[in-house]
Amino acid sequence: MLYVSDVAVESTLGGELLLYRLLRKYPSDRLTIAQSNVGRSSPEERLPNVQYERYAFANTRLLDSRLTRWYGSWLHQKAKWVPSKLKRLVDQVRPEAILTVWHDYSWLTAARIARNRELPLHLILHDDAPNLKFRAHSFLRALHEGDFGRVYRQAESRLCVSPAMERVYEARYGVSGTVLYPARGWEAAHYERPPERIKQGGELTIGYAGALHAPGFKRGLEKVAEAVAPFNGTVFVYSNAPPEKTKRESWVKDNVKIKKFVHPENIVRELRESVDVLFAVSSFDGNYRKIAKTNFQSKMVDYTATGLPILLWGPEDSSTIRWAREKTGTAEVVTSPNTDDLQNAVEQLVTHPELRYEYGRTALKIGDRCFSAEEAWSTFSEAVSE
DSSP, X not given: OEEEESSOOBSSSHHHHHHHHHHTTSOGGGOEEEEETTSOOOGGGBOTTOEEEEEOOOOHHHHTSTTHHHHHHHHHHHTTSOOHHHXXXXXXXXXXXXXXXXXXXXXXXXXXXXHHHTOOEEEEESSOGGGOOOSSOGGGHHHHHHHHHHHHHHOSEEEESSXXXXXXXXXXXXXXXXXXXXXXXXXOOOOSSOOGGGGSOSOOEEEEESOOOSHHHHHHHHHHHHHHGGGTOEEEEEOSSOHHHHHTSTTOOTTEEEEOOOOGGGHHHHHHHHOSEEEEEOOSSHHHHHHHTTOOOTHHHHHHHHTOOEEEESOTTOHHHHHHHHSTTSOEEEOOSOHHHHHHHHHHHHHOHXXXXXXXXXXXXXXXXXXXXXXXXXXXXXXXXX
């Protein structure tokens, strides 16, 4: 198998980590990773004994300039052609299948290789493709959506991150997909039951682990900090954002503690030992709300592994909220943008220790079933084998 993408397969963050975990069991002598220079690369975090190749595709300085949209529009077209280095790599590897993940541009290159060589294409989708093409002018949206629909239909397997995404894309593009939830690592910490301390009363510490790029995330953290303040509660925020810069931002209340970055393979243990309730938020407004309808918050993978109760705040049509609704008892769910409703949910968790323990127990059980490395590998290997 030849993997072609702008996204690294490395044990770092986000989609890179999810791909690393997914391909960890793939036979190393039958896998080659080709990544463009658009994405970051950390060679020390790579899969062991796997051939990695980097190919030049873009001038990354232009992608971070005022010309981003013009240059991004050109790159979208350029990606439909195969660079000479990739052609030579295909001749050398002689793959039996092409694997790619939707992000930026190289999914188009992967699709072209698969068509030219008459090879099956396997497509992984962690994000809502039509709503996330930021590096292109708006007048190219129809072109981008047409290209994406063509590649989606071309693929032999279409691995969608949530049931909502699979349903929406089947209705839109006329072909079915397979749900492939994000997965835990093969050596992830595993617990049989929630920590005993959450049965006890007292001050509550709420934890958040993840990105801070969306305004709705910061607003959610600001409001949950306000909600827990009357109970002398604290909010711990674990993110890869620079701590010193983040501490000075206006949403950071006195009871918010910005923590140092914790490697994803250690975050489950850190959260279990340091906080009492975990928090996740989906935006109620704008394009981020559209994205939340199909995307799935990968933090739920590690959240459910801790055995801690989870507090979710977001619109009813968020795929993460819908997942929690279907998995009854997995989380305390608030679907109103009204902060009074969030306050009431926090009070419930503060004053009912037995409820916290029951949420943690159920989340642990459901998470083991949905997000195990074994389950993800079984789904993936079956899809590419067929």
